[in-house]
Amino acid sequence: MNTFNKKSLYVAMAGLSALGVTGAAQAVSLNADGLGQALVYPYYTVREQIVGAPFNSLMSVVNSTASAKAVKVRFLEGKNSREVLDFNLFLSPKDVWTVAIIPTAGGAGIFTADKSCTKPTVSSSSTAPTEFVNFGYTGSNADLADTSLDRTREGYVEIIEMGNLTGTTAPASSASSSRRSPSPGRGSTTPGLRPPTTRTTG
Numbered sequence: 262m263n264t265f266n267k268k269s270l271y272v273a274m275a276g277l278s279a280l281g282v283t284g285a286a287q288a289v290s291l292n293a294d295g296l297g298q299a300l301v302y303p304y305y306t307v308r309e310q311i312v313g314a315p316f317n318s319l320m321s322v323v324n325s326t327a328s329a330k331a332v333k334v335r336f337l338e339g340k341n342s343r344e345v346l347d348f349n350l351f352l353s354p355k356d357v358w359t360v361a362i363i364p365t366a367g368g369a370g371i372f373t374a375d376k377s378c379t380k381p382t383v384s385s386s387s388t389a390p391t392e393f394v395n396f397g398y399t400g401s402n403a404d405l406a407d408t409s410l411d412r413t414r415e416g417y418v419e420i421i422e423m424g425n426l427t428g429t430t431a432p433a434s435s436a437s438s439s440r441r442s443p444s445p446g447r448g449s450t451t452p453g454l455r456p457p458t459t460r461t462t463g
Contacts (some may be wrong), residue, residue: 296325302418304339307364318362321415322420324352329426336362336393339416341404343397346371351378351426354404363389368410369393 291297301359305318324330329352336346345368350358356428360373360383370390373383384391406412 262434266332279367286331300418300420300423302420304415305368305369306335306415307362308414315364317364319359320362320418321357321359322350322352324354324356327354329428330355330356330362331423333419333421333423335419335421336413337416337419338393338398338412340412341398342403342416343402343412345369345393345395345397345413345416346391348383349423350420351380351382361385363390364414365390365392367392368395368413 269343300322302320305316305320306316309315322332322334332350332352334348334350335344338345352358357376358373358375358377360371360375362369362371370392371383372385372387372390374385393410395410395412396402397407398406398410398412443445
């Protein structure tokens with residue numbers, strides 16, 4: 262049943278129009294080619310349909326450009342969209358990053374065999390994955406729902422491009438690929454950033 266109040270929407274849009282910010286509404290668009298600076302993977306799960314046979318969710322991110330990229334990766338649980346893990350990912354030009362979301366004893370976690378740099382580091386072990394946490398919905402962040410790690414077993418993923426890598430890190434990233442060697446950020450050099458100008462695919 263649709264409980265959406267259209268009159269409220271029209272009033273809100275009229276208010277935006279009065280402020281002269283209607284152009285901002287067109288700042289976000291869906292690209293028919295699946296390219297963009299923000300990606301949303303709408304669902305992951307590690308729940309069981311058959312006892313003892315949980316799902317694994319596999320994900321890949323492709324940098325389809327000739328520019329090295331810095332992106333923010335955020336995993337959010339499905340009940341109230343609370344963050345359960347985030348990190349920065351550094352991609353070489355034409356790089357592909359892959360990750361598996363797997364069940365853990367209490368909830369879920371991730372691991373990757375990929376060599377692209379992440380900060381903080383993401384586990385490369387399926388037996389000791391980087392585990393999701395419940396800090397976003399416990400203690401002072403409690404939302405009156407379940408506080409267990411079970412909430413991390415399903416949710417969604419946001420990936421937001423922070424910028425293109427420049428300076429001393431960019432040339433080093435040109436020679437690297439997730440299949441061959443580490444991407445920028447593995448060493449002590451802090452990558453320089455400039456605003457994004459090209460698009461990343463999911």
